[in-house]
Amino acid sequence: MRALTRTCASVLQDLRAQPLRAIVTVVAMLVGVLAVVAVTVAGAVTEGLVIAKSEQEVARETTYSVDLTARGGNSDADAFWDALSARIPTDHVGLAMLESRTIWPEPAAGLDAGTPVTVWVVQGDYRAIRRLPLLDGAWPNAGTSRPPVAAANLAAARLLDDSFTFRERTQGVLAVTGTVADGEPAPNLYIDWDVAHLMFPSPVQRESIRVLVRVDHADPTPVRRAAEAAATSTGWTVQAVERHDQIAGIRDELQLVRTAFLICGGIALLVAALGIVNIGLSTIGQRSRELSIRRAVGARRLDLLLLVLGNALAQAVLAAGAAVAIAWVAVAVVVPRAVPPESALDAPTLPWTTVAVALLAAGSTAVIGSLLPAIRAARIDIAAVLRD
Amino acid sequence: MTATTATLQTLHVDDVHHVVPTVQGDLTLLHGASFTIAAGETAAIMGRSGSGKTTLLSIVGLMLRATRGEVVIAGQPTSRLSDAERARLRNQTLGFVFQGYSLVPHLTAAENVALPLSYGPAVSSAERRAAAQLLEMVGLGHAARRYPRHLSGGEQQRVAIARALVRSPGLLLADEPTGALDVATGEAVLDLLLDVARARGTSVLVVTHDEAVAARTGRRLLIVEGRLSEDQAACAP
Known part of the structure; x- marks a missing residue:
């Protein structure tokens, strides 16, 4: 020394x-x-x-998208979700099902007539899939509160009042509970799947749905197996299981x-x-x-x-x-x-x-x-x- | 050699030869040099340029290995020592005063004096204090923080003397210690060198071509074309 x-x-x-x-x-x-x-x-x-x-x-690392199409007329998205949730490997770190709708807030809310806002109907923990930092308020949870609540992105938050009336196929009222940064310039709202049932008679419009699964490895096989098993029993067909993120x-x-x-x-x-x-x-x-x-x-x-x-x-x-x-x-x-x-x-x-x-x-x-x-x-x- | 003799003989040079290869063949620089320096003795090796006196000092100072023969320092034969062991012996048993400009230019006077303490065995704080006192002893306590470029030639040589003594060596080797100084300064430096060595019981071997310097030592050795002998004329009453 x-x-x-x-x-x-x-x-x-x-x-x-x-x-x-x-x-x-x-x-x-x-x-x-x-x-x-x-x-x-x-x-x-x-x-x-x-x-x-x-x-x-887009999505966090090792996120896979599962695209499904309805097989026949009795395909039930909720049933598929429940079946997939039961089968998905326990090592998954995020699972979400998405459906988008377009609504037109009333001009009284300060918008030009006919300004569309996209509503993302989310089942599961979407923030485990995408990095969506909350700027204020809270992420909308499942519940039966009236009026239904949503989180707005910055573009939507600038356009909309805290509570506003919108037109879709029917008229409704939606309250904004939080602002989320999603990096997108177009106005978006995020709403819980169960809440969407209160707003829209049938959240799933199309004959296809997309589920996002994030796992902690780069092998899609367990995800594919779980999705195929869940789809078979609930009237869906798995079209593709692909890497969704770009990391x-x-x-x-x-x-x-x-x-x-x-x-x-x-x-x-x-x-x-x-x-x-x-x-x-x-x-x-x-x-x-x-x-x-x-x-x-x-x-x-x-x-x-x-x-x-x-x-x-x-x-x-x-x-x-x-x-x-x-x-x-x-x-x-x-x-x-x-x-x-x-x-x-x-x-x-x-x-x-x-x-x-x-x-x-x-x-x-x-x-x-x-x-x-x-x-x-x-x-x-x-x-x-x-x-x- | 008995232990008592070894202690009394600070330096024993026995039949040292040194040969260097040249394009014309081997050139013998030293022909069997032998002499002994006793503890506390002062001696001078005199000779002209090219006579072999620097080669002899290099061998005695363990800077050069003799082709043949033995150099015994403080009872320790040195011919078979490793480079590191020779470095240790130089550090602890020998002190060197060179001919001018021998201080490390970017170290202060005090740091130059303490330079040998940077090598060899660790030193205590008391020994470090002793290094500072040595600078006082050579009259340069006030210049401890000065760099060599701010010291005169005489002052630099006094710092070099202090450095040579900092490990309390048994033998001090001086190579033309006044060669780069004017007469008055040279005499003052030589006085200091011999006085300090005498006071500490240190043997001194001076290599010089200057009669006046050699006359200040107790014994003179003459080297001519690599052959060393006692200067009988100087020894005569």
Whole structure:
């Protein structure tokens, strides 16, 4: 421990040896490290944002859509739902059935006559399928309250009063209980399946329904089996079970871009390492007498090796610290502006792995760049101190 | 060699040869040099440039390995020691004063004095305080935080003397210690070197071509074309 402390003290003293060169080395290293950190941070932040947006607008990861068509005239959506709920694998994390209707709020609500609003009739836990942050109020629960309640997206919330009359096939009143951010510009309302029964004589208009199932794995087989079994007993036919979310595709595309940029970052690091070799060899040449003196007063070859390596590593820590600080400021300032306010998504923060990536990139550059100078320092001719 | 003899003999050089290969064939720089320095003794090795005195000092200072022969320092034969063991011996048993500009430029005077403490066994805070006192002893307590570029040549050499003594070595090796100084400063530095060494019981071996410097030591060895001998003329009454 004492040896380590003494080596660290020597390394810190040694930073004073060539301050300008130390600064140049740190800057050279910073350029390369910053490139790698930027790729890492931009990749993580972009991934976080794009995926969050996709989860909001489409579905969370590993969500499957099950499309069904009615077989004959006695197909019952509620019966299918109950049958599927009983059969679905216990490891599912979200299950929802959707049906959309269009209503026309009365002009008295402040709307132009004929402005349509889409009502999403939801069975199950739809917010486990899509990222739908509540901006205020509450998500409409099942119940028999009068008037029926719905959650509005931002576009609908701007248009509608808290309670309004609408026209569909019949006239009704709907109360808005909460505002939800769904990332969509068109006005949407979300209403519970059971509540929809109060509003609409028959919620399911079409001869087809769609169920969304989110599981925690990428194998659709258990979902398909459960859906087919439930469909057979309730008069439906499974048309397709497909991956509904777009996360995997987004990840693949981002990974491709990230790899390309990482290669550029790696090249920048390599150039930095070559610069450090150049500066290091030149420095060792100029410090040969000093290094001989150190050997004369008792330094081992290993001590000089560690001195040069330690010096480079200390500079690497400075470069990594600067890179992380720049990345932190960039993320804190730039990223919040890139998140649309209406999305209500949290701006991604600097991932903690940035520190590890910066230290790893800077450390490996320092070691690669200073190894040759360190070996040359360790081999310095000690007797030269008497000849010069 | 008995233990008592080993203790009394700080340095024993026995039949040291040094040969270097050249394009014209092997060149012998030292022809069987042998001598002993007793504890507390001061001696000078005199010779012209190219006579082999720097090679001999390099071998005695464990900076260069002799082709043949043995150097015994404080009873410890050194010819078979590893590089790390030789570094340890240099650190703890030997002190060096070089010819000018031998301070580490980016370290303060105090840090230069303490430089040998950065290597070898760990030191106590008392030993660190002793390093500071050494700087006082050479009259540079006020310059502890100055860098070498702010010190005169004489002051730098005094710092070098303090550094050479910081591990309390048994033998101090000085290579032309006044070579880069004017006469008056050189004399003052030499006075300091010998006085401090005498006060601490440290043996001193000075390599010089300067008669005046050699005359200040108790014994003179002459080296001519790699052959070492006692300077009988100097020893004569």
